[in-house]
Amino acid sequence: MASILVLYGTGEGQTATVADRIATVLADRGHDAETVDATEWPGGRDVDAFDAVLVGASVHGGTHQPAVREFVAANREALRARPTAFFQVSLSAAVDDPERQAIAAQNVTDFLAAADWHPDRVGVFGGALRYTEYGFLMRLVMQRIAKRATGDTDTSRDYEYTDWDEVEAFAADFAAVVEELVDDVPTGK
Known part of the structure; x- marks a missing residue:
């Protein structure tokens, strides 16, 4: 069993709901998944206590939550040392419009470039009104x-x-990455 931090930033609650669903999928595969709101991440906690980290954020006006940006910047080296994933929740990802989906994808690209972070998996999900x-x-x-x-x-x-089947597939895919890369992790169900 791997210990996995699922840290998220949310504006209206949908990203928290997505993070909870991801944690449920990870737990169903036998992992210890802990969800934490980025604004509540205690400075005394250490990312090194986790085998893997999954970070999620919503995007509003092209910007992700400051607490998520700060978490990634402060923990960049620890994130590079373990399996990681990033997911974004936005209204742009929800529509069947290539232009808006390109905007959602660009928001992810910009965030990861600014953070100088290259997670193992990236997911982009529709949000909610x-x-x-x-x-x-x-x-x-x-x-x-x-x-x-x-x-x-x-x-x-x-x-x-939000396409919940897509969220669950993303979580299962990340669990498989963790199971492959982390020693003493059971094979997923």
């Missing part, structure tokens, strides 16, 4: 963005675009 949780101004802004992106502008309800 949480109209019922937004304040008035945010609801209007997101409705305007959604009108161009998804067409889902009914603010009386929420929309989820």
Whole structure:
């Protein structure tokens, strides 16, 4: 069994939900997966206590959460020394529009280049619109963005675009990488 840190940054909660699903898949394969919000990562903890690290972030306006950027920068050498993965959650990844999907992919490329980090696996997943949780101004802004992106502008309800089969396949693929690279790790189920 490997110990795997699943650290995430989230703006509206969907990235946390994705991180939890990933941790469940890893646990189902016999690994000890711990999910931690990047804003709650204690400075006294050591990444070296984990056999592998999976980092996730949502992207808003082309920018990922500062806490995630800071975590990767502060732990760059430790990340290079073990199996790692990165996943991004965004509205751009949710639509069947090559231009918007290219934007999502470019956000990942820019993040990883700025971080000087080369994870073993990268996943890009559709996010969610949480109209019922937004304040008035945010609801209007997101409705305007959604009108161009998804067409889902009914603010009386929420929309989820995450492909859970894709998330689970990504988690299983990363588990296989960990199982191959880390000593004393059982073969996945």
